[in-house]
Amino acid sequence: MIVEMTTGATPEEIDGVVQRAKSLGLNIQLNFGTDRMVVAILGSNTGQLSTDIFAVFPGVASVTRVMKPYKLASREFKAEDSLVFIDGIEIGGRRIVVMAGPCAVESEEQLMEAAKAVKESGASVLRGGAFKPRTSPFSFQGLEKAGLELLAQAKEHFGIPVITEVVDPHDVNLVAKFVDILQVGSRNMQNFALLINVGKSNSPVVLKRGFSCTITEWLTAADYLLAEGNNQVILCERGIRTFEDSTRFSLDISSIPVIKRNSHLPVIVDPSHAAGHYSLVPAIAKAAVAAGADGLLIEVHPNPKEALVDGLQSLTPSAFARLMEELRPIAKSVGRHM
Ligand code: PEP
Ligand code: MN
Numbered sequence: 001m002i003v004e005m006t007t008g009a010t011p012e013e014i015d016g017v018v019q020r021a022k023s024l025g026l027n028i029q030l031n032f033g034t035d036r037m038v039v040a041i042l043g044s045n046t047g048q049l050s051t052d053i054f055a056v057f058p059g060v061a062s063v064t065r066v067m068k069p070y071k072l073a074s075r076e077f078k079a080e081d082s083l084v085f086i087d088g089i090e091i092g093g094r095r096i097v098v099m100a101g102p103c104a105v106e107s108e109e110q111l112m113e114a115a116k117a118v119k120e121s122g123a124s125v126l127r128g129g130a131f132k133p134r135t136s137p138f139s140f141q142g143l144e145k146a147g148l149e150l151l152a153q154a155k156e157h158f159g160i161p162v163i164t165e166v167v168d169p170h171d172v173n174l175v176a177k178f179v180d181i182l183q184v185g186s187r188n189m190q191n192f193a194l195l196i197n198v199g200k201s202n203s204p205v206v207l208k209r210g211f212s213c214t215i216t217e218w219l220t221a222a223d224y225l226l227a228e229g230n231n232q233v234i235l236c237e238r239g240i241r242t243f244e245d246s247t248r249f250s251l252d253i254s255s256i257p258v259i260k261r262n263s264h265l266p267v268i269v270d271p272s273h274a275a276g277h278y279s280l281v282p283a284i285a286k287a288a289v290a291a292g293a294d295g296l297l298i299e300v301h302p303n304p305k306e307a308l309v310d311g312l313q314s315l316t317p318s319a320f321a322r323l324m325e326e327l328r329p330i331a332k333s334v335g336r337h338m
Pocket of ligand 2: 103104273299309310
């Protein structure tokens with residue numbers, strides 16, 4: 001249930017609603033909007049309660065039931081767009097934020113070369129996997145802690161924030177010590193133990209869409225992070241599984257405007273995992289910016305032919321530099337900039 005307070009409702013009036021919710025064993029979350037204050041009343045039995053329970057309180061303007069499964073990620077709870085800040089970089093504002101780098105951290109030389117290249121071309125964040133969730137147990141699983149140390153080294157050396165995936169709920173604190181943004185991968189979108197631990201951390205998080213999950217399930221997974229108090233949440237569309245097999249996944253371009261309509265959270269797009277082939281990445285990246293994405297997550301490898309993971313979908317540094325230039329006029333045409 002969403003309780004909207006009147007403009008100028010007093011702290012005592014807000015507390016009246018909060019205490020009533022608590023007396024009913026319900027949880028609450030507050031949103032201090034620009035012109036209205038909203039109290040979200042959360043609990044499994046709110047559906048059985050009359051909205052009058054809260055409507056009678058002084059200072060209450062309206063009480064509405066959110067019929068969607070997700071509450072805190074919804075526009076009903078927060079009408080204004082959320083902004084996420086990483087090292088002074090704003091995500092969800094006018095600027096298209098690009099995160100780029102190799103699928104996996106492979107060596108010091110590879111990561112430093114990638115970091116230098118993506119930074120020079122205008123990327124704001126360096127990506128690189130240290131823990132890789134691989135389909136086969138026999139595939140390269142990542143450098144793990146040594147990979148985190150290399151990411152921290154690249155951050156220090158190039159002054160660029162870093163993002164990496166966390167796969168184990170017990171590793172959240174360790175990974176958060178080394179990087180600026182935690183990535184929850186597609187295969188873990190509904191790993192609720194992981195979401196709860198990432199939600200308890202203070203780190204910004206990129207929540208990738210599960211490749212067999214609906215937008216509603218994705219936003220409901222985001223509620224797990226928000227419910228734990230982490231409101232630095234960025235969504236990432238990375239393609240879903242369909243009958244089409246000429247690309248690795250099918251990028252659901254419609255999810256961008258759907259997210260923008262139904263949620264206040266910023267959304268970025270990963271064209272690399274959707275495409276599965278480097279030659280398709282630029283067109284998909286441009287379509288994403290044109291459709292309103294707040295940023296991109298792109299795989300770039302100094303030498304894709306030698307990559308241990310996802311070489312086929314990785315851009316070379318020069319292809320990435322070209323794409324960054326080609327994105328500029330597209331961003332401008334939709335009122336954004338790179
Ligand atoms: C990745 O970003 O390297 C990755 C594994 O992506 P996804 O979780 O979308 O498959
Ligand atoms: Mn990858």
